[in-house]
Amino acid sequence: MKYVYYPGCSLKSSGKPYEESLLEVFKKAGVEVEELGGWNCCGATAYMSVDESDAMALAGRNLALAEKEHPEGRIEMIAPCNACYLVLMKAKKQIEERAHLGAAVQDAFSRAGMTYRGEVTIRHPLDVLVNDVGLDRIKELCTRPLKGLKVACYYGCQIVRPYATFDDQFNPMTMDNLLRAAGAETVEWTSMKARCCGGTLTGTIDSAGQRLSYIILKEARRLQADVVATACPLCQFNLECYQGSMRKRFDDDLEMPSLFFSQLLGHAMGIKRRKLGLQDMLVSPRKALKACEA
Amino acid sequence: MSETATAPAATGAGTYEPRIVAFFCNWCTYTASDLAGVSRLTYAPNTRIIRFMCSGRIDPQFILTALRQGADGVLIGGCHPGDCHYSTGNYRALRRFKLLKKLLAQMGLEPERVRLEWIAASEGDRLQEVTNEMAEQLRRLGPPNLEAIPAPGPGEELPGEVQELEKTEA
Amino acid sequence: MKSLEIERRIKYESEVNPDFGKEIASMTGGEDLYSCIQCGTCSSTCPVSIYMHYTPRRVIALTRAGFEDEVLTHNTIWLCASCYACTVDCPKEIRITDVMYALKRKAIERGAYPRRFPVPALAKEFYNSVHRSGRSNEIHTVTKTFLKTNPLKLFKNAAMGIKLLLRGRLQIREEKMEGAPAEVRELLDAVRQKRKGLEQEAAKTV
Amino acid sequence: MDTSNNGNKPGQERAKVGVYVCACGLNIASKVHIDEVREFAGTLPSVGVARDYKFMCSDPGQELIINDIKEHGLNRIVVASCSPLLHEHTFRKACEDAGLNPYHFQMANIREHVSWVTEDMELATEKAKSLVAAAVERVAFHYALEKKRVDINGNVLVVGGGIAGITAALNLANAGKQVYLVERQPSIGGHMAQFDKTFPTLDCAACILTPKMSEVKNHPNITMWTMSEVENVSGYVGNFTAKVKHYPRYIKEDSCVGCNDCIDACVFKNGKWENEFDAGLSLRKPVYMPFPQATPSTVLIDPEACLYLMKGKCKQTCVDACERDAIDFTQQVTYDEVEVGTVVLSTGFKSFDPKRMPEYAYGRLDNVHTSLEIERLVNSTGPSGGEVVLKNGEKPKSVGIIHCVGSRDKRHNPYCSSVCCMASLKLAHLIKERTGAQVYNFYIDMRTPGKGYEEFYDKLLGEGVHFIRGRVAEVTDWAMTPEEEGKLVIRAEDTMIGMARRIPVDMVVLAVALEPQPDHEDIRRTFNISCSKEGWFLERHPKLAPVSTFSDGIYLAGACQGPKDIPATVAQAGAAAGEALALISRGYMEIEPNTAWIDPDLCSGCKTCLPQCPYTAITRNEDKGVAEINPVLCKGCGTCVGACPSGAAQQHLFTDDQVYTEIEGILSHV
Numbered sequence A: 001m002k003y004v005y006y007p008g009c010s011l012k013s014s015g016k017p018y019e020e021s022l023l024e025v026f027k028k029a030g031v032e033v034e035e036l037g038g039w040n041c042c043g044a045t046a047y048m049s050v051d052e053s054d055a056m057a058l059a060g061r062n063l064a065l066a067e068k069e070h071p072e073g074r075i076e077m078i079a080p081c082n083a084c085y086l087v088l089m090k091a092k093k094q095i096e097e098r099a100h101l102g103a104a105v106q107d108a109f110s111r112a113g114m115t116y117r118g119e120v121t122i123r124h125p126l127d128v129l130v131n132d133v134g135l136d137r138i139k140e141l142c143t144r145p146l147k148g149l150k151v152a153c154y155y156g157c158q159i160v161r162p163y164a165t166f167d168d169q170f171n172p173m174t175m176d177n178l179l180r181a182a183g184a185e186t187v188e189w190t191s192m193k194a195r196c197c198g199g200t201l202t203g204t205i206d207s208a209g210q211r212l213s214y215i216i217l218k219e220a221r222r223l224q225a226d227v228v229a230t231a232c233p234l235c236q237f238n239l240e241c242y243q244g245s246m247r248k249r250f251d252d253d254l255e256m257p258s259l260f261f262s263q264l265l266g267h268a269m270g271i272k273r274r275k276l277g278l279q280d281m282l283v284s285p286r287k288a289l290k291a292c293e294a
Numbered sequence B: 001m002s003e004t005a006t007a008p009a010a011t012g013a014g015t016y017e018p019r020i021v022a023f024f025c026n027w028c029t030y031t032a033s034d035l036a037g038v039s040r041l042t043y044a045p046n047t048r049i050i051r052f053m054c055s056g057r058i059d060p061q062f063i064l065t066a067l068r069q070g071a072d073g074v075l076i077g078g079c080h081p082g083d084c085h086y087s088t089g090n091y092r093a094l095r096r097f098k099l100l101k102k103l104l105a106q107m108g109l110e111p112e113r114v115r116l117e118w119i120a121a122s123e124g125d126r127l128q129e130v131t132n133e134m135a136e137q138l139r140r141l142g143p144p145n146l147e148a149i150p151a152p153g154p155g156e157e158l159p160g161e162v163q164e165l166e167k168t169e170a
Numbered sequence C: 001m002k003s004l005e006i007e008r009r010i011k012y013e014s015e016v017n018p019d020f021g022k023e024i025a026s027m028t029g030g031e032d033l034y035s036c037i038q039c040g041t042c043s044s045t046c047p048v049s050i051y052m053h054y055t056p057r058r059v060i061a062l063t064r065a066g067f068e069d070e071v072l073t074h075n076t077i078w079l080c081a082s083c084y085a086c087t088v089d090c091p092k093e094i095r096i097t098d099v100m101y102a103l104k105r106k107a108i109e110r111g112a113y114p115r116r117f118p119v120p121a122l123a124k125e126f127y128n129s130v131h132r133s134g135r136s137n138e139i140h141t142v143t144k145t146f147l148k149t150n151p152l153k154l155f156k157n158a159a160m161g162i163k164l165l166l167r168g169r170l171q172i173r174e175e176k177m178e179g180a181p182a183e184v185r186e187l188l189d190a191v192r193q194k195r196k197g198l199e200q201e202a203a204k205t206v
Numbered sequence D: 001m002d003t004s005n006n007g008n009k010p011g012q013e014r015a016k017v018g019v020y021v022c023a024c025g026l027n028i029a030s031k032v033h034i035d036e037v038r039e040f041a042g043t044l045p046s047v048g049v050a051r052d053y054k055f056m057c058s059d060p061g062q063e064l065i066i067n068d069i070k071e072h073g074l075n076r077i078v079v080a081s082c083s084p085l086l087h088e089h090t091f092r093k094a095c096e097d098a099g100l101n102p103y104h105f106q107m108a109n110i111r112e113h114v115s116w117v118t119e120d121m122e123l124a125t126e127k128a129k130s131l132v133a134a135a136v137e138r139v140a141f142h143y144a145l146e147k148k149r150v151d152i153n154g155n156v157l158v159v160g161g162g163i164a165g166i167t168a169a170l171n172l173a174n175a176g177k178q179v180y181l182v183e184r185q186p187s188i189g190g191h192m193a194q195f196d197k198t199f200p201t202l203d204c205a206a207c208i209l210t211p212k213m214s215e216v217k218n219h220p221n222i223t224m225w226t227m228s229e230v231e232n233v234s235g236y237v238g239n240f241t242a243k244v245k246h247y248p249r250y251i252k253e254d255s256c257v258g259c260n261d262c263i264d265a266c267v268f269k270n271g272k273w274e275n276e277f278d279a280g281l282s283l284r285k286p287v288y289m290p291f292p293q294a295t296p297s298t299v300l301i302d303p304e305a306c307l308y309l310m311k312g313k314c315k316q317t318c319v320d321a322c323e324r325d326a327i328d329f330t331q332q333v334t335y336d337e338v339e340v341g342t343v344v345l346s347t348g349f350k351s352f353d354p355k356r357m358p359e360y361a362y363g364r365l366d367n368v369h370t371s372l373e374i375e376r377l378v379n380s381t382g383p384s385g386g387e388v389v390l391k392n393g394e395k396p397k398s399v400g401i402i403h404c405v406g407s408r409d410k411r412h413n414p415y416c417s418s419v420c421c422m423a424s425l426k427l428a429h430l431i432k433e434r435t436g437a438q439v440y441n442f443y444i445d446m447r448t449p450g451k452g453y454e455e456f457y458d459k460l461l462g463e464g465v466h467f468i469r470g471r472v473a474e475v476t477d478w479a480m481t482p483e484e485e486g487k488l489v490i491r492a493e494d495t496m497i498g499m500a501r502r503i504p505v506d507m508v509v510l511a512v513a514l515e516p517q518p519d520h521e522d523i524r525r526t527f528n529i530s531c532s533k534e535g536w537f538l539e540r541h542p543k544l545a546p547v548s549t550f551s552d553g554i555y556l557a558g559a560c561q562g563p564k565d566i567p568a569t570v571a572q573a574g575a576a577a578g579e580a581l582a583l584i585s586r587g588y589m590e591i592e593p594n595t596a597w598i599d600p601d602l603c604s605g606c607k608t609c610l611p612q613c614p615y616t617a618i619t620r621n622e623d624k625g626v627a628e629i630n631p632v633l634c635k636g637c638g639t640c641v642g643a644c645p646s647g648a649a650q651q652h653l654f655t656d657d658q659v660y661t662e663i664e665g666i667l668s669h670v
Helices: A016-029 A046-052 A051-069 A084-095 A100-111 A124-131 A137-139 A176-181 A206-222 A234-241 A242-250 A261-268 A286-293 B029-038 B061-066 B089-107 B124-141 B157-167 C020-025 C041-045 C057-066 C068-071 C085-089 C096-109 C119-134 C138-149 C150-164 C181-204 D035-042 D059-072 D084-097 D111-115 D119-137 D163-174 D203-216 D261-267 D307-311 D319-322 D373-380 D420-435 D453-462 D520-527 D566-586 D641-642 D657-667
Strands: A001-007 A032-035 A074-078 A120-121 A150-153 A227-230 A257-260 B021-024 B047-052 B073-078 B114-118 D017-022 D047-053 D077-079 D105-109 D148-151 D156-159 D179-182 D222-225 D228-236 D241-247 D334-340 D340-344 D348-353 D369-370 D398-405 D438-443 D466-469 D472-476 D487-495 D499-503 D505-513 D514-516 D554-556 D588-591 D596-597 D616-621 D626-629 D649-651
Touching: A001 C181, A016 A032, A016 A137, A016 A257, A016 A261, A032 C057, A032 D047, A046 C096, A051 A074, A051 A084, A051 A100, A051 A120, A051 B073, A051 C181, A074 A124, A084 A100, A084 A120, A084 B124, A084 D514, A100 C181, A120 A124, A124 A137, A124 A176, A124 A261, A137 D035, A150 A176, A150 D307, A176 D398, A206 A227, A206 A234, A206 A242, A227 A234, A227 A261, A234 A257, A242 C150, A257 D520, A261 D203, A286 D203, B021 B029, B021 B061, B021 B124, B021 D657, B029 B047, B029 B124, B029 D047, B047 C068, B047 D119, B047 D657, B061 B073, B061 B089, B061 D657, B073 B089, B073 B124, B089 B114, B089 D641, B114 B124, B114 D156, C020 C096, C041 C057, C041 C085, C041 D472, C041 D487, C057 C068, C068 C096, C068 D438, C085 C096, C085 D657, C096 C119, C119 C138, C119 C181, C138 C150, C138 D241, D017 D035, D017 D059, D017 D119, D035 D047, D035 D077, D035 D119, D047 D059, D059 D084, D059 D105, D059 D641, D077 D084, D084 D105, D105 D111, D105 D119, D111 D119, D111 D520, D119 D657, D156 D163, D156 D334, D163 D179, D163 D203, D163 D222, D163 D340, D163 D566, D179 D203, D228 D554, D241 D340, D261 D319, D319 D398, D334 D499, D340 D566, D340 D596, D369 D373, D373 D420, D373 D505, D398 D472, D398 D487, D398 D499, D420 D438, D420 D453, D420 D505, D438 D487, D466 D487, D487 D505, D566 D588, D641 D649
Parallel strands: A001 A032, A001 A074, A074 A120, A150 A227, A227 A257, B021 B047, B021 B073, B073 B114, D017 D047, D017 D077, D077 D105, D156 D179, D156 D340, D179 D222, D340 D554, D369 D505, D398 D438, D398 D505, D438 D466
Antiparallel strands: D148 D588, D228 D241, D241 D334, D348 D514, D472 D487, D487 D499, D596 D649, D616 D626
C-alpha cells in the first residue's frame, strides 16, 4: 500500500526525531510513503480562531494537492501530528457538509487549477501500523524487544476527540498494543491517556499549561513508568522540553524521558539510535533503554 | 444565517406549489399524519390525504387517475413491513407499486412522481420529511405530461399485468 | 485576603445584545446552543475551567442572554486548549469547542479580545507567519508573541531554546513551502470573498 | 354473499348534502378563512345547507345537524373539522339521532391535516376547500349500511406480573372475570419485589406487595403462569386466541411446598451462579428459590447450571432429599391456548446498563453500584441483610449518588426517567439512616412533582444530605490530594457556586435510567400495537386515551407505556382494567361495516383475490364459478378489492366510486 505523507510543520523542526524515526519504522514495515509536494501548514488551532474560511481552505488545499497528484481513485494520507490529523479531517467534513463553504472552496480551487473530489482519507501512523501492517508483522520485526521496559502510553486529545476514528474514545489501546507487540510493558492509566497536555498554553499561560503536563508526568512516575510514549509533536514537546521549568515551578526533581512511540518501536526493530533521533532528546532515554537491553 | 440545509418552507401563494395526493393506511400513516398535526409540524401545503383502511386497498388505477386529474405526484403510505394491521396488505401494496413504477417509466412519466413510504404511527416527523422532500423534487420536475397517461376504460393493460403479478402469489 | 471594596453589579436590558445568542448559534458548531440545560458537565470535564473567569457552562448562559462584553473580553474562550473533552461529554451533543472557536473569531473580528493576553496574540502571529511563508515557524511566532505581550518570558525559555537549536530541533531560518506562498494567500482570499457573497445572497432570499 | 348490506345503491336518490365547517375555537379559524370555506361549500351543486360553527362537536353543534336534517330533509352530511379518528363516531351518532343512516356521513380533516400543518393562511384555506369538495362529492355515493357487532369474550389476558399486572388482574378477577396472568420470571412481583422501601411514605414494599401476590396466587378467577411467555396472538377484539409457552422449571409446581431441602442437599455446597433477583450481588445454586416471598413459593432448577441437566451425570442428592418427589428432570416446554376478549399489557421496563458510560467506572472500579443493586443492599432480605457495606465489608463513610445516568442524554435516552430523583432521595435517606455516611446527590434538576414528594425533599434537606447541582463528568480512582488516596473521586461543577469540585467518596450509586424491555419489538408485533421512537408502547391518545392502544381491546398498564413510579403504575393498571371491564360488561363492540363483497355478475372467477386474503375469507363457489367472501371472516382491509381486475370485488365505505369521486373532488378545486 502506497501512502501520501503529510509531515506538517512541527515534524520539520521540534518534532524532527518523530519524522526521522517514523520514516525508518515505515521503511522496515514496508509502508511506502511519498511526501506531498508543495504542502502547506494545516492552520492548527490558530487559524480556526481567526477566520473559518481561511482555516478550512488552508487545510483543504493540502487535500486538493494530493488529489491533483493522484487524479485517480482513493488516496490515503498519513498525518503524524495529532493537530494536523484532526484539522485535516475537520476541513474535509466542513467542506463536504457546509453548503456555502464547500461551494466557495470548490470555486477557488478550480480557478487555481485544482479540484476537490473528497477522495482523501486521513490516517494516523498508529492506525496504519496496527490495522494495515498488523501486530503480528510488527512482532516479527521487533528483533530487539523492549523487555522489562515500562511505558506510559500517552495519546493526547485530538486523535480520539471529537472523532473516534480508529481507537476507543475513553480508553484508547492502539499504542499500548503496538508497544506490547514490541515487547514493552504498558501501564494502566485510562484517565490519563487522552487527558489534555496543555496544548499551546504551556508556552502562553505557562502556570496553567505546564501544570497539565506536570500532572501527566507525575502520574507516569507514580506508576513507575520508565518512559512516556507520545504520538504528537506538541504533546511530546510539552512533556519533555518544559521539564526544566516544571522542576523549578513545582520544586520537583522530576526527570521522565518522553519519546515518540516511533522511536521506541524503531529501537525494538534494531534501528540505530542516530537514525531515530534519540541523541536529540532533552531528557536522555539512554538509561531506560540500556536497562531493557540488559 | 446558518448554512445547514433546512426543509423547504411553505412559500406564500403565487409560487408553484406542486400538488401531492397521498393515499394513507388508517393504522400507521394516517395516524402519523394526525400526529404531525398535533405536533404542529408544518409541511408541503398542497399535500392532500385520502384515507384507506390498508395500503393493500390501493388500486394502481387510483394513482394514475390522481395524476390524470392534476396531481403532480402521488405518495402511498403504509405500515412498516411486519407491522400491517392486516398482516400482509402492505406487502401487496409494495408488489403493485414496483410494477407501477415500471409502467410509469414505459409511459414516459418520471417514476419519482410516485413514491411509497413505510411511516409508523409514531413517525409524524418522518411524514414532514418525506412530503417536503417530495414537494422539492416535484417543484424541480414541474407538472407531468398528461398525454403520457392512458385514459381509463376497458381493455387497459395495467390491471391485466397486476393480475399476472397477483397470480404469481402462491 | 481579597479586597473588600464594594462593587455594584447589575445588568440593564439596555446593556445586553439581544441578537448575540442567535449570531453565535448561526456559526459553525453553534447549532445546538439553545439546547443547553446548564448541567455543567463541560465545566467539570474541562481541564482548564479552573483557571477561567467564567466556566464554559456560564459562557453558554451568558452568550444566550446576550452578555457580549463579558463573553468576549474575559479569558475563558482564550484558555480553551481545544481538547474537545466537553464536546464529547455533553449530554445534549453541543459542540462546545466549536462554540469557543466561534466566540474567538467574534472577539478578534470586533477587536474585543484582551490586548496584552498572549493567546490571541499567538494566534494572530501564527496566522501571519503562515500567511507569509505558507508554513509556521515556532521561533518567529513565539518571539513575536512575547515581544508584544510579555518580553520577560523570552529569557525564561531562552535556555530551552538554545538546547533545541543545538539539537537541530529549532529553525532560525523561516522554513518556506515549495512554490509561492502568495498562491496560498490568493486562494484564501478568493474563498473568503466567494463565501461572503453566497451567505449574503442566502440571507436575502429568506 | 353480502348483498343484504348494499342498501340503496348510489344514484337511486338525489343527494342533498349539509356541510358544517368547524372553527374549533381558533384551532382552525386562526389558519383557515372559515366563512370562505362555508361560502365555497354553498356553491357546490349537491349542497342544500352550509354552515360554520365554533365547536361542531358540542351539543349545540350537533343540534344544528339534527335540526337541518329534519327541517331541510338533508340525506347526506359532511363535517369539516378534526380527524375522523377523533369525532367520526360523534357525528355519525348525530345523523342517527336525526333518523339518518349513520353511514351517510363523511368527514373532512381540516385541523390535523390543514390548520395545524400549514403556515400560509391562503394556501390553508384553499386546501380546506378541496378537502370539503372531495367529501361532498364522495358522500353522494354513500349508501345505508347496517352496524356490525362483535361479541366480547369475558376472559382477559394479562401479560406481565409486576405491580401493574397484579393490580389489573385482581381488579378484573374481583369483578368476576376469568384472568390469565402470564409472567416470564419464576415469580410474580416484578421490580417492586426487589425494593426495600417505597417513596415518599417509606412504607415497606414487601409488606404491601406480598399480600397482593398471594391473593393473585389463590384467587379462584386467576390462572397464574410463571416462567411463561405469550408466543403468538391471533383474532381480533372480543375474540383473541393466545398461545402461551411454558418453560420447564423441573419441579412439579403442585407438589413442591418450598421447604428448600433440595437446595441444602444439592451437590454444590455453595452458590456459584449470580442471583438475578439480588442484581448479581449474591450467588445461588443450580436449584434455588428466587427469593423468600416468591410466588409461587416453588424452587426451580437452572438448566444452564444443573450438572444432571447439562451432563446427565449427578448424584441427584436433591431428588433423594425431596420427600414429595417434586423434582422432575423430564419436564419439557409445554403450551396452552386460551380464548380471551381483551388483553392488558404490563410488561414493565429494564434498567439502563451503566457499562455504556465508561466515565462512571461501573464494572471497572469496586463499590460503584446501580440504584437497583443498592435497593438489594438496603433490603433486609438482600445479600447483606440490609447492611450497606463496601466490598471489604466496612460501612461507607461517604456516598455519592449520581442522578440522570443514561437519562436526559442524547447519546443514550433523551427523555427524563421521572422516577430517579425520588428514588435517589429515598436511597439517600436509607443510606444515611443505615450508615450515618455523608451522602452527596449530584443532580441536574430536582424533579419532585407528586403528592408528598416535595415534602420528602424538604425532609432530606433537613437531614443534612448534600445536594450539588451539577452533572458528574467522571468517577475516578486517580487521586490529586492525599485525602483522595484510595477513594472514588467524583468530579462535577457545582453550578450553583460556579466552581469545579472533586468529592472523594467510598461508594458511588448510579441512578440508572428506565428503558423499554429489550424485546419490546417482538411484544409489539405479537399484539399488533405501535411503539414510540424510544420503544415505549404507544397509547391511543396522550391525554384522552392513555391506556388504550390503536388495536381495540388491547390496553396498557405501567412502565411499558413510559417511565412511571408505583402510584402512577397502580392508577394506570386500574384504568386499564376499567376499560377492559367496560367493554366486557357491554358485551359487544361495534366495528366498521367495511367488509368486502363480490358482485357475481362481474366476477370472472379468475381467483386473483383468493391468495390476497390474510383471513382466508374468500372461497370460490365452483357451481357458480365465482368467488364469495364470508363477511364474518372478512376484517375489511380491502386488499382483494385492490387486486380485482374486473371491479367485481368492492368494499363498503371504500367502493371504487367513492374513492374515484374523492380523488376527483380533491383535485377538481384549485
